Amino acid sequence: MSQLSYTIGLMSGTSLDGADGVLVEFSGRAPRVVASASLPFAADFRAELLALNTPSHNELHRAALAGNRLAALYAEVVAELVQQAGSQGIAAQRIRAIGAHGQTVRHQPQRTGAEPAGVGYTVQLNNPALLAELSGIDVVADFRSRDVAAGGQGAPLVPAFHQALFGRDDAAMAVLNLGGMSNLSVLQPAGSAVPVLGFDCGPGNALMDAWCQQHTGQPFDAGGAWAASGRLLPELLERLLDEPYFSQPIPKSTGRDLFSQAWLAQKLQPFTGERAQDIQHTLTEFTVSACVAGVDSYAKESKELIVCGGGAFNHHLLERLQARLPGLCVSSSAQHGLGPLQVEAAAFAWLAWQMLERQPGNLASVTGALGPRVLGALYPA
The missing domain is CATH 3.30.420.40 (ATPase, nucleotide binding domain)
Incomplete structure (x- = not known):
């Protein structure tokens, strides 16, 4: 690439402790983290996310609200990263996209025999459209579904x-x-x-x-x-x-x-x-x-x-x-060279970059998919 490329990666994992974010520079072979930030989940939010891992009352409505709340928290992490970037002379306009994995609450990728393709499914709570609106930066999300559609496990993607x-x-x-x-x-x-x-x-x-x-x-x-x-x-x-x-x-x-x-x-x-x-x-x-x-x-x-x-x-x-x-x-x-809480967030910055470049993000040898696939869906700011 002729100039440095930056993407943000956001990760909130099954530990349910909070959201980690990194700003990653892509130049040459190895990505480089230039800023990092994290925010913890409030106790009530953590409890709600945990509850949504199992069937419960009015869960579709509650899941939608949780996705909105997560997107708002993600936006706070992004704002901190943009501020850190600015202090290093990196304008927000140079950040190509945010890779936002979302919060996994269901993961059943096994083939079911159901129509039309006999594949399972995976669900990550998120509202990437809201995150794009709040941050003013393109968002890439829903990384697992394409691999699952190709017969893969959708995970691990790192x-x-x-x-x-x-x-x-x-x-x-x-x-x-x-x-x-x-x-x-x-x-x-x-x-x-x-x-x-x-x-x-x-x-x-x-x-x-x-x-x-x-x-x-x-x-x-x-x-x-x-x-x-x-x-x-x-x-x-x-x-x-x-x-x-x-x-x-x-x-x-x-x-x-x-x-x-x-x-x-x-x-x-x-x-x-x-x-x-x-x-x-x-x-x-x-x-x-x-x-x-x-x-x-x-x-x-x-x-x-x-x-x-x-x-x-x-x-x-x-x-x-x-x-x-x-x-x-x-x-x-x-x-x-990379802190333990930065690695997965950096991976989703890399996956977002791969999607923007229309390069595969999965490995069929890992997920069992039919072949390499470009992962993620783009939500323009």
Whole structure:
């Protein structure tokens, strides 16, 4: 490209903690984050988004209102990014678009046999038209649907970005995103005939956060300290891992549709007398076990496991990953130039840029789609 190109990426994940935004410069091979901002979800909004993950009263109306509220929050994040850009001499007119993923509340991409094409669906709450109106910047949204229409899982969509950002010429690498769910990208050296792989391992922070909120009043287990104070309950861990999803072959993706608080409550029924911190410890080990199984199955040749997402700040979890993967160096994405909470937002800035350039955003080897597809729908300002 003849001049620098800028896009904004916005991400609010299944952890339901808030919205993260980055302004990304595209020049040369590697994208560069030039500004970042985030805003937390208010407690009532977080509760409403969580409730909308399951069927409930008047949910279409409530979902529309939640999409409006999310777009307004996104617009606040964008305003902060535009202000930071201005202080660096980057005019708002140079920002080509905003990539806004929205808030996933349903994700059932499996083929159903239903007409006309036998595909499933995915739903992300958002109002990209309102965001374009509020920000005055073009918005690209609805990234997953095109891949699902092509027979894919619609997720994960970040492995192609991970390859562009973290891929090495001389070694295979793996990137583990620990959001509400955990997903793994398996990156190959330059010139390799082996395709990039990616899939959801299972739960990331979602179940740990829910248990922590219920028993401590805190939205997450800071640093994993509470989990570290407990002990493992082997029978509970075995019961948690006794879920057919873990034995499914890739491509695969999951979410709160499966790993919900109701799912956890059913698994915990025989363990009502156990200490809360012991259950938290075991839930942490459950996340670790699911991730380790993914690495062992598909990323044995990797030299390093780069961890991003909110779970990268859970020191106890990272220590357990390193202990169970002694052959890999486990590190935070911050050690590779991008903060853990910036990676996914930057991925959606990249996906928006790909859409504007009419370049594919998916990898069929990851999602199982029939082939590469341009992802996203454009909402002009």
